[in-house]
């Protein structure tokens with residue numbers, strides 16, 4: 001039969017990371033590709049204990065449909081966490097929505113804000129998951145170049161001015177930004193830029209969507225106030241998730257924003273999945289009550305810090321004296337963005353990498369216009385230390401081989 005797919009369905013394409021994951025488990029393969037946390041860091045015995053208890057004693061909640069907005073206990077606990085850890089005040093549970101991971105929140109944001117002529121701002125490189133959620137509904141993205149201290153705000157101002165002159169400011173729906181330890185860029189937006197971003201957004205009356213899955217995974221340096229804290233709930237929609245600090249398998253994301261936006265997202269969510277699983281929400285709620293989540297992740301932070309430092313050392317050892325090779329030095333999160341001289345095509349290099357048993361994500365995967373070819377994303381959190389050393393060595397071999405073949409080195 002002829003499948004009569006919708007226009008949106010026809011725009012969907014399989015993403016390169018998913019393809020990559022298929023060969024990750026090949027014997028001998030070292031992968032810097034996956035963006036997933038180390039499963040040995042998940043507090044499995046604590047979660048097992050809680051699960052058993054809440055399945056037996058709270059089954060009327062945990063095995064039942066729940067409110068679309070989410071488990072009230074989890075939302076209350078999360079409000080205290082935001083208050084305790086970030087000094088965020090003035091929230092009540094109507095400001096929070098629990099989603100099936102932040103990915104679902106990105107999809108809901110796309111649904112409630114974007115028409116096919118809408119304009120939105122994203123970084124270059126862009127987080128793949130956000131790009132796919134947004135670009136299905138509108139191709140009207142505006143790029144903000146990523147710099148060491150966050151996106152280039154001069155571009156944002158210039159573009160907004162230009163759009164205003166065209167009389168199209170109403171079409172600008174939001175500025176999407178990852179404030180801490182950008183995926184894939186590894187960089188963090190400075191406090192000065194956060195403040196200026198809020199000022200710009202206020203001047204042009206645009207919403208900021210702050211995606212912050214990694215803020216709690218800081219390995220060094222001082223924490224910076226969330227944009228949400230600076231701009232407030234009328235200006236900023238904050239997306240948080242348990243995926244990178246507790247467990248991605250729980251599939252729990254939290255959206256924090258003004259009540260009108262949350263209410264609209266609730267309506268959109270009703271059509272998508274009715275509610276986030278009651279069981280995993282209550283596991284997280286009880287976990288937050290009984291354990292200090294951010295204290296519990298300290299060993300994880302120490303482990304990732306060592307791996308991050310090791311990868312930086314190895315990059316320096318292998319590429320430090322090569323011209324035109326540079327990489328970001330993240331203070332947290334899971335990723336290093338590695339840029340090679342012009343002419344290198346990391347997408348083409350992937351096959352060579354597979355042959356040498358080393359995986360990375362080509363930069364192109366993080367672009368909406370097939371650019372970023374000479375960059376790649378490296379993740380240091382999953383491979384054991386000896387694999388980080390060996391993996392960077394293999395990477396060097398692949399790069400040298402490719403560079404010689406193309407007469408780039």
Ligand SMILES: *Cc1c(COP(=O)(O)O)cnc(C)c1O
Pocket residue numbers: 035100101102103104127129178183211213240241242243244248251252253
């Ligand atoms: C991992 C990640 C997410 C969301 O993951 P979920 O598991 O869906 O919560 C969102 N944004 C960025 C930038 C991420 O890296």
